[in-house]
Amino acid sequence: MDSPRARYLVFFQYVGTAFSGVMAVKQPMHKVGVQNLLESAAERLKSITPVKFNISSRTDSGVHALENSAHLDIQRLPGRPPFSPDILTSALNIHLEHPDIRVIRAFRAPDDFHARFEATSRTYLYRVVTGCSLDTLSVFDRNLCWALRAEHLNVAAMQEAAQHLQGTHDFQAFKSESKNNWQNPVKTLIRASVGPAPVSPFTHPQDKRKLQFWDIEFESKSFLYKQVRRMTACLVAVGLGTMTPSQVKEKLRSRDPQSGPAVLIAPAQGLFLKSVHYEGLDWGPGEDWYNRPSVSRGRSPGDVPEGPGL
Template sequence: MASRARYLVFFQYVGTLFSGVMAIKRPEQRFGVQNLLEKAAERLRSITPVKFHISSRTDAGVHALENSAHLDVQRLTGRPPFSPDILTSALNRHLEHPDIRVVRSFRVPDDFHARFEATSRTYLYRVVTGCSLDTLSVFDQNLCWALRTEHLDVAAMQEAARHLQGTHNFQAFRSVSENNWQNPVKTLLRVSVVPGPASPFTHPQLRRKLQFWDIEFESKSFLYKQGLLQVRRMTASLVAVGLGLLTPSQVKEKLESQDPQSGPALLVAPARGLFLKSVHYAGLDWSPGKDWYNRPSVSRGCSPGDVPEGPGL
């Protein structure tokens, strides 16, 4: 009988060159991260095609420090399941793009679902003050939002962030043209605005002038099909408060209006500064040799010697 195993894999990518994380049907010119992951998985020789069930969507230009997906691999009769480490190595060996990397893998139960089992997701937005985009290091230009101002009213931004935190109807942060009326009530577990680490790529003459800021949003879920837009609009609102263009009370009023057309128009922060930072799961044990929910591996999978060499993997 063929051996079928389900895995949870965590992967990261620089989203600049991709149409987003989701696969597109005709990737002649643009393609999604999923297209390349599944192409690499063809080399696993699974009896049934390997499909990555992505936990969290990201749009064109948005990055991921850590996204996740579950997948099934069905090996030929008599061949044991791949160990998580072997699966990680095999996928990375055959990925055809340097901007994608599988970080780690776990064996999970056959009914596990990467999207629905996630307890929360954290998005990180990087802002830098004190320079324009064209004076920023080329290594950072696609990874943050550069503001010419040298000062942000961070205390006011943190006050506005407290208005967003908690359970609210976030309809005011959706697209005006979007007619999808899925439940807009979401719970933001955490909204924070804190100093970020300095970039190692900053020129020494600019280092004292630049200040990086990290804006983070954690929630189990965001607006249906507009979660990234919601995050980018909330970010733009907080930055507008920091620049003195909005007050914290205006952000609260906008939120309570439940109307994207009420009050001051909301800008959208650029995609390039946004990262899916992490996807969280309850009970996940990161220890070597462990699988899901702190359980020792029932099946440790094949050893490196069981992995086919050459074009087959």
């Protein structure tokens, strides 16, 4: 008699510099996806059926994740009990073949759980540093932030512009024209914030006085392709004085990606998927979700999170 299939929700993190993105690459040439390596590690678990990581949130090449998530099914040989979440976490980390990926924790989940559809929101963090250029930034930070030569940003103006982006809007003006044109551009931005961040611990002592780090965060259930990097570029343009908060508001209302001053897409290396949120997930990793009192896990087909604003 076959052993029962066990479904898990797994959280993992990675430095995205070496990868083509989080999604698997079918025929890897120079770079692979994070998913390729996660599934390669899972092959060592000897599941009867192949283990597929169903990723909750896409990230592009060069984008990092402090926390991404996926669900997966494991069916062990007859007579073998399901892995505990802690054992699964340790086993995957032991078999991972790249030092820039780590499984953080795992949970048992109901058989009908879906990591992508049932996430209630996603939070993205973008790191900016002023007072230097990329070639003068610490080698440890070069792939982890956007370096600006400007010594100062008008943060108050950036915060004002961020307030215009919050709420439910048609974000057509921040949508990539070349990909996923079928996506619904109406999104609800729960939060957009700009604020100072601690100086990187990798900063050389002689640079600490002139460098200032800034965190820009966005939270929503779903984002359009590269929406976060486009919104970040607008806010940075406001901080640099090449765009005003009212122009950001007008750009949003125009629904035209070409409207207003020319705005570049913020570089990939400063972007982090900070967290993926699920309703009712507030217990320790050793506990089983499917054994707890039921929580509302209703899916919203009209607001499927197709892709992060990468």
